[in-house]
Amino acid sequence: MMMNKAQRRGRRPGSPDTRAEILDVARRRFLQDGYHAVTLRSIATEAGVDLALISYFYGSKKGLFGAALALSVNPADVVAEVLEGDPATLPQRALQRVLAAWDDPESGPVLLALVRNAVQDDTFAALLRELVEREIVDRVAASLGGTAARRRAMAFCAQVAGLITTRYLLRVEPMASMSHEEIIRHLGPAVRQTLSEPGRRPAQGGPAPTARRRQEQAARPPRTGGPTGR
Amino acid sequence: MMMNKAQRRGRRPGSPDTRAEILDVARRRFLQDGYHAVTLRSIATEAGVDLALISYFYGSKKGLFGAALALSVNPADVVAEVLEGDPATLPQRALQRVLAAWDDPESGPVLLALVRNAVQDDTFAALLRELVEREIVDRVAASLGGTAARRRAMAFCAQVAGLITTRYLLRVEPMASMSHEEIIRHLGPAVRQTLSEPGRRPAQGGPAPTARRRQEQAARPPRTGGPTGR
DNA sequence: GACCTTATTCATCATGGTGGAATTCGCACC
DNA sequence: GGTGCGAATTCCACCATGATGAATAAGGTC
Numbered sequence: 001m002m003m004n005k006a007q008r009r010g011r012r013p014g015s016p017d018t019r020a021e022i023l024d025v026a027r028r029r030f031l032q033d034g035y036h037a038v039t040l041r042s043i044a045t046e047a048g049v050d051l052a053l054i055s056y057f058y059g060s061k062k063g064l065f066g067a068a069l070a071l072s073v074n075p076a077d078v079v080a081e082v083l084e085g086d087p088a089t090l091p092q093r094a095l096q097r098v099l100a101a102w103d104d105p106e107s108g109p110v111l112l113a114l115v116r117n118a119v120q121d122d123t124f125a126a127l128l129r130e131l132v133e134r135e136i137v138d139r140v141a142a143s144l145g146g147t148a149a150r151r152r153a154m155a156f157c158a159q160v161a162g163l164i165t166t167r168y169l170l171r172v173e174p175m176a177s178m179s180h181e182e183i184i185r186h187l188g189p190a191v192r193q194t195l196s197e198p199g200r201r202p203a204q205g206g207p208a209p210t211a212r213r214r215q216e217q218a219a220r221p222p223r224t225g226g227p228t229g230r
Numbered sequence: 231m232m233m234n235k236a237q238r239r240g241r242r243p244g245s246p247d248t249r250a251e252i253l254d255v256a257r258r259r260f261l262q263d264g265y266h267a268v269t270l271r272s273i274a275t276e277a278g279v280d281l282a283l284i285s286y287f288y289g290s291k292k293g294l295f296g297a298a299l300a301l302s303v304n305p306a307d308v309v310a311e312v313l314e315g316d317p318a319t320l321p322q323r324a325l326q327r328v329l330a331a332w333d334d335p336e337s338g339p340v341l342l343a344l345v346r347n348a349v350q351d352d353t354f355a356a357l358l359r360e361l362v363e364r365e366i367v368d369r370v371a372a373s374l375g376g377t378a379a380r381r382r383a384m385a386f387c388a389q390v391a392g393l394i395t396t397r398y399l400l401r402v403e404p405m406a407s408m409s410h411e412e413i414i415r416h417l418g419p420a421v422r423q424t425l426s427e428p429g430r431r432p433a434q435g436g437p438a439p440t441a442r443r444r445q446e447q448a449a450r451p452p453r454t455g456g457p458t459g460r
Numbered sequence: 461g462a463c464c465t466t467a468t469t470c471a472t473c474a475t476g477g478t479g480g481a482a483t484t485c486g487c488a489c490c
Numbered sequence: 491g492g493t494g495c496g497a498a499t500t501c502c503a504c505c506a507t508g509a510t511g512a513a514t515a516a517g518g519t520c
Binding site for chain 4: 008009010011012018019049050051052053056057
């Protein structure tokens with residue numbers, strides 16, 4: 001009797017794409033349960049594969065995670081697309097695009113998983129940081145131009161990050177359950193404000209009509225951390 | 231004077247505060263290396279204590295983490311203090327206070343560690359979410375009053391969250407190395423804009439003539455688990 | 461001093477990731 | 491059609507981790 005129960009050792013006959021099989025399972029599990037909750041063993045079992053094969057293909061758990069969640073959409077494209085339109089409506093477009101991506105059942109969970117891990121793992125954090133700096137801050141700054149473009153772009157970016165953090169990472173109410181329109185209505189003007197050239201003293205009263213002042217941006221003030229220049 | 235090496239079993243003579251000793255080591259290690267990187271064994275060793283003692287005192291690793299990083303400053307007090315002053319300068323005060331707390335070598339790392347873990351662990355996330363809703367959103371909303379107070383408070387909160395995320399969690403440049411003054415200068419106006427009543431600043435180019443509807447705000451969105459809630 | 465409580469260690473378990481050795485197959489080359 | 495090499499796949503042994511239960515020693519109370 002041939003008890004076929006245990007695959008005998010060695011390469012399988014035919015040409016099954018075990019590699020992709022593993023990746024599929026891993027992707028689903030990572031999205032569903034998060035990095036830490038998922039064990040390589042469970043993935044191996046579910047994929048009908050020995051544990052060691054995962055290491056063989058992807059090196060480590062982190063490697064597998066990276067491979068499984070490799071971004072399908074290129075953020076650079078999205079940024080470029082958003083920047084293309086009328087600068088006057090940029091805030092709306094940007095927010096709309098971010099909300100669409102994050103609420104999309106396809107891409108949303110991937111983004112969530114990636115950012116979650118970036119916050120907890122330094123190597124992923126560095127990756128995300130560089131991506132944000134290069135693909136978003138720099139491009140937006142270039143598109144903006146004018147005084148302190150890079151910092152205005154950074155502030156813009158911070159606002160989007162705040163939206164993501166409160167709505168998707170922490171799910172704070174009422175942010176988590178507001179509609180796209182509501183969010184854009186509430187955040188849009190602030191984003192526009194951020195993108196606009198810095199007026200004089202933003203501090204006091206309302207829209208204090210701007211007086212110009214533009215030089216202090218040129219020289220970098222103190223150096224707090226590393227070199228900012230890019 | 232020889233075999234002093236292994237503490238023989240049972241209670242130690244004297245009345246050493248081993249509990250506090252463990253907590254000290256844990257606190258330092260958690261702040262320095264992060265939750266996952268730290269092992270209970272290493273803490274036990276460094277504290278000159280058996281591993282099981284930690285479980286005995288604090289139940290689990292999460293328990294130890296919670297105990298070690300228990301907040302020394304009550305966020306409610308800070309919020310109250312910030313809300314007390316002149317409403318006109320509230321954005322500046324709020325940003326200033328947040329920056330002060332997070333850049334303070336005493337409290338900053340604790341906040342960082344807490345938020346990091348909140349993002350990665352659901353039970354901590356729920357805790358932080360509730361704290362933010364109750365102690366910040368609700369209070370700010372109450373202090374603001376007016377149309378859609380709760381949502382304006384939420385938007386305000388999102389902006390602060392964005393600052394924290396980009397500057398401290400991801401350390402994106404140039405945000406990470408901007409001075410407090412610069413940040414306040416760049417973000418202050420936007421925060422003010424967010425807090426102001428949604429009059430029509432139609433942000434020229436708004437998706438449409440901004441039109442109607444602003445009464446549905448009064449009622450709290452249905453209980454938290456609401457629609458979007460997932 | 462008897463005795464209960466608390467602190468402390470030891471031994472062990474179940475789980476999770478990693479690395480090495482052994483086996484089997486696909487395929488290029490003669 | 492055989493030969494051989496490399497890639498795919500399994501099994502096994504290992505080591506670190508967090509958790510738990512039993513054993514033991516000291517403190518405190520009557």
